[in-house]
Amino acid sequence: MARAPIDPAALAWAREVSHVELDDLARALNVKPSRVVEFESGSAQPTFRQLTLMAGKLDRPLGFFFAPPPAVPDIPETADFRGRANEDLPADLAKEMRRAEQHRDAMLDLGGLPARRVDVRSITWDTFAARATELRAQFGLTDAFVPPESSNNQVFSFWRGLLEDNGILVLQATKISLKAFRGLSLHHDDLPVVIVNGADSPAGRTFTLFHEVGHLINRTSGLCVLQQSVNEEALANNFAAAFLMPEKAVRASIVDAEDPGAVADSLARHFKVSTLAAAVRLRRLGVIEDDDLDGIRADSDERWEQARQAQSAKPGFVPPWRLRYRDLGPSYIGTVARALEDRRVDFVDATYLLNARLPMVEQILAEYYRTGGAE
Helix, strand or coil, X not given: CCEXXXXXXXXXXXXXXXXXXXXXXXXXXXXXXXXXXXXXXXXXXXXXXXXXXXXXXXXXXXXXXXXXXXXXXCCCCXXXXXXXXXXXXXXXXXXXXXXXXXXXXXXXXXXXXXCCCCCCCCCCCCCHHHHHHHHHHHCCCCCCCCCCXXXXXXXXXXXXXXXXXXXXXXXXXXXXXXXXXXXXXECCCCCCEEEEECCCCHHHHHHHHHHHHHHHHCXXXXXXXXXXXXXXXXXXXXXXXXXXXXXXXXXXXXXXXXXXXXXXXXXXXXXXXXXXXXXXXXXXXXXXXXXXXXXXXXXXXXXXXXXXXXXXXXXXXXXXXXXXXXXHHHHHHHHHHHHHHCCCCCHHHHHHHCCCXXXXXXXXHHHHHHHCCXX
């Protein structure tokens, strides 16, 4: 049987950098872990069928395994703000991070430098409210402004579009547990990146957007679950809450603060955020107490889990091309579409740029043109 003369060091490098466990790769190849060890040591060579499976599992082109490995990892480094000592990065999240950097490079190559960028001074506990006000002013928003869209999905799309108009690439990740991450920021001077977890509620993703913007303003790349017990996370949470719910507008909207849960729900409906985000803001402003916030947090988690279970129980499924459209977003897809129109790339290039086979590429582009670039 023909064997693939791979560079064993390239395989070992790819598996380590991609955070794929030995046992996981062995299962993907339908071999014992000891066989993968032989491939990585060079004492055995995989079949071409095994090489194809290996490339798919490690998210690498076939040709990668025939050359020496790169000198440095291609997974971007981030600070881990999840408060979990010695916890390894999940392989599926490492893949999303690497692809995000590839998408950023493609945006810059095909679209050039962004015309605008977020320009706000660093955020501290003394300045987070002022910096939130500065950002709203930079976007031309008054304290009283609330997105006019009716659904939380549309509200998320509004804020996503606004950030992308101001030089931040926003991507979503699919099929990764919320326990692994809620949001991720990759700092760059030009076209920084935010990744939000598509498993979260639309209102939760909106809050995460501006949590990650807080990290980017402080020129930090971070992996987050929005944990209040981590100082950097608590600071970013309060910045996001101050941006989405300016103090003057919050106090003007409070009618009766006797029932903490009711006032948080009312605030959430008014500003089109999650009840938990509203509660975080109310606690910071001294309207509710820590015990109130803890109770609202527990209730919010329970309600979202029930909503997720109800959604999972519904018949049918979301087509893969639609998930890819949602995750990449109309800004990135539009950049690829315009490059195709101008013949700067062809459809073979587009399959790589959109991480999709040709039929899916055609569906994604058809949706982009059908909706006029809406999400």
